[in-house]
Amino acid sequence: MNSNKLSKGELTKQRLLQSAAKEFAERGYHEAKISTIVSNVNLTQPSFYLYFKNKEAIFQELISHFRNQLIPFVERTYEIAKLPHDEVPQRIQVGLSHLFQFFASDPNLTKVAFYQSEQGEEFRLVMIEMMASIFKHYQEVGLIRSSLFIEVAAEGFIAMLDRFTYRIILTNERDIDTLAKQMSDTFFYGILAER
Amino acid sequence: MNSNKLSKGELTKQRLLQSAAKEFAERGYHEAKISTIVSNVNLTQPSFYLYFKNKEAIFQELISHFRNQLIPFVERTYEIAKLPHDEVPQRIQVGLSHLFQFFASDPNLTKVAFYQSEQGEEFRLVMIEMMASIFKHYQEVGLIRSSLFIEVAAEGFIAMLDRFTYRIILTNERDIDTLAKQMSDTFFYGILAER
Amino acid sequence: MNSNKLSKGELTKQRLLQSAAKEFAERGYHEAKISTIVSNVNLTQPSFYLYFKNKEAIFQELISHFRNQLIPFVERTYEIAKLPHDEVPQRIQVGLSHLFQFFASDPNLTKVAFYQSEQGEEFRLVMIEMMASIFKHYQEVGLIRSSLFIEVAAEGFIAMLDRFTYRIILTNERDIDTLAKQMSDTFFYGILAER
Amino acid sequence: MNSNKLSKGELTKQRLLQSAAKEFAERGYHEAKISTIVSNVNLTQPSFYLYFKNKEAIFQELISHFRNQLIPFVERTYEIAKLPHDEVPQRIQVGLSHLFQFFASDPNLTKVAFYQSEQGEEFRLVMIEMMASIFKHYQEVGLIRSSLFIEVAAEGFIAMLDRFTYRIILTNERDIDTLAKQMSDTFFYGILAER
DNA sequence: AATGAATGAGAATTCATTCAT
DNA sequence: AATGAATGAATTCTCATTCAT
Incomplete structure (x- = not known):
């Protein structure tokens, strides 16, 4: 429905947002770890920075x-x-x-x-x-x-x-x-x- | 009995508890820093461990x-x-x-x-x-x-x-x-x- | 002979060399970023490696x-x-x-x-x-x-x-x-x- | 002569400054590594921050x-x-x-x-x-x-x-x-x- | 009762480089 | 000829905690 042809990158970004929401929800901002956010979607840490400037940025985007x-x-x-x-x-x-x-x-x-x-x-x-x-x-x-x-x-x-x-x-x-x-x-x- | 004549150590402990309450209240558990808690009562970090096993312990005591x-x-x-x-x-x-x-x-x-x-x-x-x-x-x-x-x-x-x-x-x-x-x-x- | 009709690739290489000279001049070798060098000539990073083995190589070529x-x-x-x-x-x-x-x-x-x-x-x-x-x-x-x-x-x-x-x-x-x-x-x- | 009774900490700070001078001289600011500076005086990285706010600070002190x-x-x-x-x-x-x-x-x-x-x-x-x-x-x-x-x-x-x-x-x-x-x-x- | 000095473990972030297309 | 997507390897820095005194 809302997934009409997302490019791979856009899809990855959405996945990261979802993973981040989960991680932030469970642990709060400061305890949330980027390493967890990315590993939940099978990415490495540097990939995170392809999509978001930093931890703060993905949080604010949410x-x-x-x-x-x-x-x-x-x-x-x-x-x-x-x-x-x-x-x-x-x-x-x-x-x-x-x-x-x-x-x-x-x-x-x-x-x-x-x-x-x-x-x-x-x-x-x-x-x-x-x-x-x-x-x-x-x-x-x-x-x-x-x-x-x-x-x-x-x-x-x-x-x-x-x-x-x-x-x-x-x-x-x-x-x-x-x-x-x-x-x-x-x-x-x-x-x-x-x- | 637990009267108003507190020994110096007991007094220090009370001061630490108060300082910790303030710090935890302001920043939350994970963001609270032992260094802040102690420096607010003019103590050094090792002194903290004279009174509490660790960060978790003082929190639980509160x-x-x-x-x-x-x-x-x-x-x-x-x-x-x-x-x-x-x-x-x-x-x-x-x-x-x-x-x-x-x-x-x-x-x-x-x-x-x-x-x-x-x-x-x-x-x-x-x-x-x-x-x-x-x-x-x-x-x-x-x-x-x-x-x-x-x-x-x-x-x-x-x-x-x-x-x-x-x-x-x-x-x-x-x-x-x-x-x-x-x-x-x-x-x-x-x-x-x-x- | 190495005449003025440069193929597109040769042109791109020259542009990269120039951009690199600027970047190296401004920031020095270690602080110079490939990302800056390429983005100044509107290329992506992988393209860089089409023309030069690595950062060291373009530097030595200069x-x-x-x-x-x-x-x-x-x-x-x-x-x-x-x-x-x-x-x-x-x-x-x-x-x-x-x-x-x-x-x-x-x-x-x-x-x-x-x-x-x-x-x-x-x-x-x-x-x-x-x-x-x-x-x-x-x-x-x-x-x-x-x-x-x-x-x-x-x-x-x-x-x-x-x-x-x-x-x-x-x-x-x-x-x-x-x-x-x-x-x-x-x-x-x-x-x-x-x- | 100029080493009349330096406390251990002061001595360590001097040692760090010397080590840093060497490292900066050899590699320049950006390539200088704190890990090298400290290991040359047999310290661990966190100790560095006991004496200097950050890399920039020790450099400026020099x-x-x-x-x-x-x-x-x-x-x-x-x-x-x-x-x-x-x-x-x-x-x-x-x-x-x-x-x-x-x-x-x-x-x-x-x-x-x-x-x-x-x-x-x-x-x-x-x-x-x-x-x-x-x-x-x-x-x-x-x-x-x-x-x-x-x-x-x-x-x-x-x-x-x-x-x-x-x-x-x-x-x-x-x-x-x-x-x-x-x-x-x-x-x-x-x-x-x-x- | 308290401190000076030090550290282990871990976190975010950066960057050159590669792979598949 | 060029790019989207991804990563390995570092590096700075923070913080709770400990040791010797």
């Missing part, structure tokens, strides 16, 4: 690839706020599910981007920003209670998303949709009974 | 110290479930505030234990366990709604706690009690309006 | 080319001694000027041959030899004072030639003829006043 | 040491111009002899400073400057002919000095004083006979 996918994803998610207001929970839940799926689609990359890179926090902030903006919109139109502390809620939401992403990536213990549903439920309705 | 404080703390928090049932939110909120305070009391150590060590996840699981047990209890007595997914809620709660702990440690942007209140509010009542 | 030009030049300069004896200073000065001109005609090559190669000293010795022989001849016929230490004078003359060649190559600060004249003047008449 | 000796030497030589004017040739010759001796006293260092470092030219310029100033002075008082091109003469003088220094360093073929005398003679009186 992060940058992640950003290039994440940002549009987030942009699209903003749209939620522009849709008709019925079934808001339903919509957010679907959006959440999509995010989980996106992160789960390349676990190594996600792990590197969120947990091994200095940009991880930047990515979180982008998402918090997005949630805050969505929450604010719905608060204005009365779907979200006016007493909610938007910033705390947005950050808390992303904290949960983050945690369950981590779970999904590390252990496949639940199916994603169910998890999205349960997390949304908790978040929307809170935990208390009567009131 | 983690172990953290565990020794955290576990009793958590045990005590369990007690919440055994108290009279009025004012549950209030109680949980106070517990949360205490946790924040505990973590904030030694930010370097907390950072290392939660974010730089492999045991970080273990500590989180202990806390999730605790929350789940508390939630379960309150669900049984009807204070928490029966439709709540306990495990997800507990894990979500700790995810938020985790996130805001991180915020508190890194930036002192809010006072802890307010944050505890706002996070509790979000979590207890959810975000939606009507209900 | 030196050898220089020698092939220098030796006849020196031979011809010997002729000075065989000419009528009037206007000796004038003749030597003209010879000097020619040498300067020769060296300046391919600065990169000259720089490499004299200052970057082990054969540089050999070239200097050849020239010292030549000057000594010329001086000796003129000493015998009484044009050069009998108290002159021929070897030292010859070596000193070449030392100056060498230095000013270096100047000419690196900075075009003076016109060559003037320099030749001033150097000759210094050398012929010494520096003292009276006499 | 050059800087050379400069610290050369500059005062040159300053003192300036004094020649301030002395009574009889026996000028004699004085310059003695100064020359001293310079030769100075350079010969640490051949490796001299070779490195003059021929392997980028500062070599700077050192030459300082000396040319000095000679020009001396020549100018004597020209003004009539000891040096007014038709002399001071700059060319000064540069030529240093060129000879340079050359014979090189000879002295590489081969001990003549005794220094004789060489100084012969070079001075050539330079002062020129080469021509009658006039």
